[in-house]
Amino acid sequence: MGSCALAELARRGVRALGIDRFDPPHDRGSSHGGSRVIRLSYFEHPDYVPLLRRSYECFDRMSHDAGTTLRFETGLLVGGAAGNTAAAGMLRSAQLHDLEVTALDGAEVMRRFPQFAMPRDGDAVFERRGGFVRPEATIAAALEAAARDGARIERSSPVLSWGSDASGAWVETARGRFEASSLVLCGGAWMREILGADAPALQPTRETMVWIDDESDPAWQVGTHSNRMPVWLFDRGSEPAVYGIPRWPGMGSPTGLKVGLHGRGPAIELDSSGGSVDAVIDSEVVAQTLATVAHWLPSARARRVDAARHCLYTMSADSEFVLGLHPHLPRVAVACGFSGHGFKFAPVIGEVLADLAVSGNTALPIAFLAPTRQGAGWMGRG
Numbered sequence: 212m213g214s215c216a217l218a219e220l221a222r223r224g225v226r227a228l229g230i231d232r233f234d235p236p237h238d239r240g241s242s243h244g245g246s247r248v249i250r251l252s253y254f255e256h257p258d259y260v261p262l263l264r265r266s267y268e269c270f271d272r273m274s275h276d277a278g279t280t281l282r283f284e285t286g287l288l289v290g291g292a293a294g295n296t297a298a299a300g301m302l303r304s305a306q307l308h309d310l311e312v313t314a315l316d317g318a319e320v321m322r323r324f325p326q327f328a329m330p331r332d333g334d335a336v337f338e339r340r341g342g343f344v345r346p347e348a349t350i351a352a353a354l355e356a357a358a359r360d361g362a363r364i365e366r367s368s369p370v371l372s373w374g375s376d377a378s379g380a381w382v383e384t385a386r387g388r389f390e391a392s393s394l395v396l397c398g399g400a401w402m403r404e405i406l407g408a409d410a411p412a413l414q415p416t417r418e419t420m421v422w423i424d425d426e427s428d429p430a431w432q433v434g435t436h437s438n439r440m441p442v443w444l445f446d447r448g449s450e451p452a453v454y455g456i457p458r459w460p461g462m463g464s465p466t467g468l469k470v471g472l473h474g475r476g477p478a479i480e481l482d483s484s485g486g487s488v489d490a491v492i493d494s495e496v497v498a499q500t501l502a503t504v505a506h507w508l509p510s511a512r513a514r515r516v517d518a519a520r521h522c523l524y525t526m527s528a529d530s531e532f533v534l535g536l537h538p539h540l541p542r543v544a545v546a547c548g549f550s551g552h553g554f555k556f557a558p559v560i561g562e563v564l565a566d567l568a569v570s571g572n573t574a575l576p577i578a579f580l581a582p583t584r585q586g587a588g589w590m591g592r593g
């Protein structure tokens with residue numbers, strides 16, 4: 212979010228400084244692992260759709276400027292038991308926003324994509340424009356564009372303290388004090404620590420990404436034909452949803468089918484070095500992930516796990532983003548609580564943050580994400 216905000220500010224000719232405690236793109240926070248699902252028909256909340264439309268445009272512009280493909284349109288399959296909320300939410304979003312999706316029952320899914328096993332009477336939705344984006348490549352592209360347009364970047368430099376008054380804001384790092392007319396705070400899993408007591412309710416969790424060997428099986432590689440695999444997610448009701456992003460040509464390491472259990476946890480306390488990403492991988496979580504994948508993709512049963520990595524979610528109280536001006540400091544914009552579904556929005560969040568930093572408001576429709584909404588649980592001086 213910070214890299215995209217910096218790129219957008221610099222693109223507008225604003226004198227901007229980006230500060231990160233590590234050396235982005237890095238693997239200490241929430242934005243690594245090679246790929247992130249992107250889709251338009253949003254089951255979480257239909258109000259995200261206009262932001263997603265803009266995000267698609269921004270990813271494509273960034274791809275063009277960087278001379279690389281950041282967004283892949285591979286098709287996306289979302290399914291589950293009859294009446295599952297993910298498929299129903301996608302259909303609702305699609306109806307409200309006139310999006311192209313195809314409703315399928317389980318039998319039709321298995322005819323089109325014989326790799327998968329679904330209840331025959333289950334509900335699924337296929338969205339042709341779904342796919343994935345590349346987080347590290349997006350961050351690198353944003354930072355390169357920011358530097359090209361004159362932004363300054365302070366790497367490996369934790370913000371130690373910050374503040375704001377009616378005339379501006381300041382930040383202190385071990386390298387000195389920086390002053391500006393406004394400040395954007397988007398510290399991912401560290402936002403609770405950065406904001407202190409005057410903050411929304413935020414809970415970091417440590418999630419596990421698993422790469423399964425695909426043995427070059429075409430049915431496990433990306434594509435929308437019946438002998439290929441779209442990006443997929445299966446809703447499991449009260450259990451964490453399971454998702455997969457297949458291998459694509461040019462994928463870096465680790466390679467193979469990337470899978471995970473959305474929001475499996477556990478909740479963690481971060482130490483200031485970010486060390487909790489380094490915790491030893493829990494083999495039980497890996498085994499549970501593989502077994503869950505094999506339930507929906509039976510050929511996974513015989514496959515080998517090639518790699519597993521941790522990555523952090525930052526859950527807000529209601530799982531929606533917390534985005535807007537700080538409720539008590541009008542020269543400070545905050546972006547946090549991305550709750551495991553934020554990366555697909557990164558470039559449009561960058562635009563929102565640039566708007567807020569420059570003018571204190573934005574024409575982009577973010578009212579439903581306001582830090583002051585009840586669901587964000589903002590605590591502190593009222």
Ligand SMILES: Cc1cc2nc3c(=O)[nH]c(=O)nc-3n(C[C@H](O)[C@H](O)[C@H](O)COP(=O)(O)OP(=O)(O)OC[C@H]3O[C@@H](n4cnc5c(N)ncnc54)[C@H](O)[C@@H]3O)c2cc1C
Nearest residue numbers: 212232240241242248370398399401522549552553554555
């Ligand atoms: C396993 C996994 C799967 C996911 N899948 C998807 C998906 O399919 N689709 C999707 O859209 N989203 C997905 N997400 C969520 C998405 O990746 C995150 O919402 C997004 O990356 C959050 O970005 P961020 O900028 O808030 O956090 P980060 O990228 O972690 O950035 C925060 C930055 O703040 C810096 N920082 C922190 N404290 C300080 C300080 N004191 N001083 C200076 N710098 C500081 C950190 O170093 C870091 O670089 C997934 C996340 C995970 C972990």
